[in-house]
Amino acid sequence: MxxxxxxxxxxxxxxxxxxxxxxxxxxxxxxxxxxxxxxxxxxxxxxxxxxxxxxxxxxxxxxxxxxxxxxxxxxxxxxxxxxxxxxxxxxxxxxxxxxxxEDRVRTNKATGLANLPSKSWEKNASWVLTANLAADLDAWLRLLTLHDQADLCDAEPDAMRFRLYHLPARLAHHARRRHLRIERTWPWAQAFTTSWKRINDLTAAT
Incomplete structure (x- = not known):
């Protein structure tokens, strides 16, 4: 050089x-x-x-x-x-x-691919499939609903777990309806509700 x-x-x-x-x-x-x-x-x-x-x-x-x-x-x-x-x-x-x-392989490992649970080939094959599905769902969620959220659109799986998936909320029942009551002080409460709304607004596949 x-x-x-x-x-x-x-x-x-x-x-x-x-x-x-x-x-x-x-x-x-x-x-x-x-x-x-x-x-x-x-x-x-x-x-x-x-x-x-x-x-x-x-x-x-x-x-x-x-x-x-x-x-x-x-x-x-x-x-x-x-x-x-x-x-x-x-x-x-x-x-x-x-x-x-290579980066996707790394993030897939963080969603469970690095931890095979059994000596059984069949069980491990099922685990790999499940881990890959989880990684795909995480990637599509960020792409479709969090693309304009600066701290979430490229977040690592551990960050997504802490900020969005492990949500501090309570499922309440009232008048035969269920309500998800999210802790208002949670910094990513708005991001969760925005993501949820966008998912529900997606056109159904035909």
Whole structure:
């Protein structure tokens, strides 16, 4: 990376194609690859100014340059005859999308996937299915009803349990009707009622 000229760096792109200011990508193939490098493999690098939580994890080179780097090796040179897929910005955005998959696996583990309850294959298979269903429901709830709630739209499963699923409320019966009485001082009471209303307003699948 030290041999890369500044002109080699290009502004990164988001998955939707928009420019991602403050992030840069460059091609390393041919510079940091020695003899024996697999034919067709490419090496790309991404840099960004480190956040406070990353400062203690920087290498000596990163501390010297003031950038945090991440390197990706890929055998994707281009995708069919789709124009632009050979460009380093496209490959960078493509592989960052793969990181979303890894993140979903991590959150699935937090909804029970990491704790298989039995030595029985059948019971564990049922548990995995149930854990994945719970993770899907959590993701769809946030997508459909909490998309404009800053502290909930991207919340981790543990945060969702504390803020929304373990709700301080009491189910009361009056005049043959049931009423859910939510503690008014609960910071996410409004978010819960908004989410509930949006769920009920969804068009039924046909």
């Amino acid at each position: 030290a041999r890369l000229p500044e002109a080699a760096w290009e502004t990164s792109l988001r998955q939707d194609g928009e420019v991602q200011e403050g992030y840069c990508v460059a091609e390393l193939t041919g510079l940091n690859t020695r003899d024996g490098w697999p034919e067709g493999m490419r090496l790309t690098v991404r840099r960004v100014r480190p956040s406070r939580r990353h400062l203690k994890q920087l290498t000596a080179f990163e501390q010297k340059t003031g950038w945090r780097y991440s390197v990706t090796a890929t055998n994707i040179r281009h995708m069919g005859h789709i124009a632009g897929t050979h460009q380093v910005q496209f490959l960078d955005a493509l592989h960052r999308g793969h990181a979303e998959v």
